Amino acid sequence: MKPGYVRPLDLKRGCVDMTHGAGGRAMVQLIAELFARHLGNEYLGQGNDGAVLPAPTISGKGGKLVMATDSHVVSPLFFPGGDIGCLSVHGTINDVAVMGATPLYLAAGFILEEGFPLADLARIVESMAKAAREAGVPVVTGDTKVVERGKGDGIFITTTGVGVLPEGRDIGGAKARPGDAILVSGNLGDHGVAIMSRRENLSFDAPIASDTAALHGLVAALLETGADIRALRDPTRGGLAATLNEIATQSGVGMILREKDIPVNPVVAAACEFLGLDPLCVANEGKLVCICADVDAERVLATMRAHPLGANAALIGSVSADDHHFVQLTTMLGGRRIVDWLAGDQLPRIC
Amino acid sequence: MKPGYVRPLDLKRGCVDMTHGAGGRAMVQLIAELFARHLGNEYLGQGNDGAVLPAPTISGKGGKLVMATDSHVVSPLFFPGGDIGCLSVHGTINDVAVMGATPLYLAAGFILEEGFPLADLARIVESMAKAAREAGVPVVTGDTKVVERGKGDGIFITTTGVGVLPEGRDIGGAKARPGDAILVSGNLGDHGVAIMSRRENLSFDAPIASDTAALHGLVAALLETGADIRALRDPTRGGLAATLNEIATQSGVGMILREKDIPVNPVVAAACEFLGLDPLCVANEGKLVCICADVDAERVLATMRAHPLGANAALIGSVSADDHHFVQLTTMLGGRRIVDWLAGDQLPRIC
Numbered sequence: 001m002k003p004g005y006v007r008p009l010d011l012k013r014g015c016v017d018m019t020h021g022a023g024g025r026a027m028v029q030l031i032a033e034l035f036a037r038h039l040g041n042e043y044l045g046q047g048n049d050g051a052v053l054p055a056p057t058i059s060g061k062g063g064k065l066v067m068a069t070d071s072h073v074v075s076p077l078f079f080p081g082g083d084i085g086c087l088s089v090h091g092t093i094n095d096v097a098v099m100g101a102t103p104l105y106l107a108a109g110f111i112l113e114e115g116f117p118l119a120d121l122a123r124i125v126e127s128m129a130k131a132a133r134e135a136g137v138p139v140v141t142g143d144t145k146v147v148e149r150g151k152g153d154g155i156f157i158t159t160t161g162v163g164v165l166p167e168g169r170d171i172g173g174a175k176a177r178p179g180d181a182i183l184v185s186g187n188l189g190d191h192g193v194a195i196m197s198r199r200e201n202l203s204f205d206a207p208i209a210s211d212t213a214a215l216h217g218l219v220a221a222l223l224e225t226g227a228d229i230r231a232l233r234d235p236t237r238g239g240l241a242a243t244l245n246e247i248a249t250q251s252g253v254g255m256i257l258r259e260k261d262i263p264v265n266p267v268v269a270a271a272c273e274f275l276g277l278d279p280l281c282v283a284n285e286g287k288l289v290c291i292c293a294d295v296d297a298e299r300v301l302a303t304m305r306a307h308p309l310g311a312n313a314a315l316i317g318s319v320s321a322d323d324h325h326f327v328q329l330t331t332m333l334g335g336r337r338i339v340d341w342l343a344g345d346q347l348p349r350i351c
Numbered sequence: 352m353k354p355g356y357v358r359p360l361d362l363k364r365g366c367v368d369m370t371h372g373a374g375g376r377a378m379v380q381l382i383a384e385l386f387a388r389h390l391g392n393e394y395l396g397q398g399n400d401g402a403v404l405p406a407p408t409i410s411g412k413g414g415k416l417v418m419a420t421d422s423h424v425v426s427p428l429f430f431p432g433g434d435i436g437c438l439s440v441h442g443t444i445n446d447v448a449v450m451g452a453t454p455l456y457l458a459a460g461f462i463l464e465e466g467f468p469l470a471d472l473a474r475i476v477e478s479m480a481k482a483a484r485e486a487g488v489p490v491v492t493g494d495t496k497v498v499e500r501g502k503g504d505g506i507f508i509t510t511t512g513v514g515v516l517p518e519g520r521d522i523g524g525a526k527a528r529p530g531d532a533i534l535v536s537g538n539l540g541d542h543g544v545a546i547m548s549r550r551e552n553l554s555f556d557a558p559i560a561s562d563t564a565a566l567h568g569l570v571a572a573l574l575e576t577g578a579d580i581r582a583l584r585d586p587t588r589g590g591l592a593a594t595l596n597e598i599a600t601q602s603g604v605g606m607i608l609r610e611k612d613i614p615v616n617p618v619v620a621a622a623c624e625f626l627g628l629d630p631l632c633v634a635n636e637g638k639l640v641c642i643c644a645d646v647d648a649e650r651v652l653a654t655m656r657a658h659p660l661g662a663n664a665a666l667i668g669s670v671s672a673d674d675h676h677f678v679q680l681t682t683m684l685g686g687r688r689i690v691d692w693l694a695g696d697q698l699p700r701i702c
Contacts, residue, residue, distance in 0.1 A: 023693075027588075069492055145700075147504060151503070156498075342374075
């Protein structure tokens, strides 16, 4: 036995303490007994400061790298339909996928607060591992830091994803053109309302669960159709409103949406009314916005609806020529209003 | 003018507020006026959820990807010789470089605390930008989240690096063999003591500054010698003691160091004595540990010493056959002691 041997982690009653981030034996133990145990794969198992990874697609056929990062600070950590663990896997996979790339690898940086229960940490890491396994995108390297009690909030997780983009595929927020169709892959606002209802201790007749999901399979299905897809986005923070305003600005276009065609779960719509939220500004974590050539809209819609994550997909409007880059909504009553992105902070720490 | 126009950020007196992380107009403004302004490059400028990047070396010659991530929570944020900004760039570049890879791209995730002064944020982002520019490794994508006052500690930065590793190069902690030489590229303990002295408000006759630096140039110089390099590491948290114990465990070997040959700045040594620290356990942020074939040791040493970051490099010991995987030190007085890694937390939040 080496000097300084320590007992196995108490994953039932133990807590994170400052030694778990100090680079010594306790940190090595936390990595071995918790992170490696759940997330373990051949890359993470290399045990070096970084992971050495094959780059098969790139070496074979040319292509480009795609890299995306997302820090996750969602509160509460556990919510109906998910937790910060699976969310941090899905969120970054989606950021890579909406570039049209195939996500290959994830890195995860953990900032833990002293006193955080190891049982909660284990539950979160298990959830990450399950999400990564189901998505087929391994967590290949990681880092753990610990901050003193009161200097953090339980756990923050920053994930970074790397993917490959085939040569010639060019999808991005600056590609929308007047006349293009705008589609969403399903009901809007589920994630944000699930978080808010948990935070405010609200319950509804029908439970509202986060839609957190990895969208790369759905993206691949859309790309396989050969449709002329201009832009893909997952409308997270700021919801559909922020996403479409971003694209409108990047592309120098306007957009006109039809309120009647925008899918929102009636329970979510009622909750939004109660909470004073606009479902168009509420975060989603498993929905796709797709802008494509109008001629391909029906094909894209049919492909979305045939996918398990796109059952409620809808064609919700079209891109317009507009020097003001306004996103406008034709309301149920036939009027028009501007869909602005939020200036303030309707929903803090939603992801 | 679009509705909801906001005034330019007040970078002198302004503070981070919750809207800066909400996905709306305020966040877009923070990104444009602060992050993009300093860190801006063609990749960051794409403005999508991820960056599309060329993968030139890989497509041309085969090779592998290397990926490393590090969350930075150093306290204080500004310290002699550096700050959390440049540290977060150097730390991750070094993690990629010690794998023998050429660092290509960085991603950065920011977790900001409500109320954090924008002037400090700007200073930190400028420092990141300078470090990235000097290293030739751009920050290509990023993310910003804001947590409520009291739920963070000013700023945490998670950086992730991607690099390329030429086919056939195989460097790692599991490659050390009995008889190999152990070298360090310079004085140990500067970073940790600089942080601790600032934290404890100590001043010394001669100022002690952090050694924070990007080591990829030094690593490249060592690799160019053609020496048989088994393992490279930057001895950060836990210092040389943790790094060598990790390698000893991974490789299934022991190590014997000569105390008299281990370079420590006398002022740092005195400070360590005063603070009750062991310089071998104190973090470095710009030093390299190199384990190479004994026959190549002098060549590696000369190359280190010829490099600006290796002036005080030294040959400090050798790898031994030892089933216990002990790292041992022959002291100045001729005795031997075991150099264990820390079980506790000597220096919290050092990086």
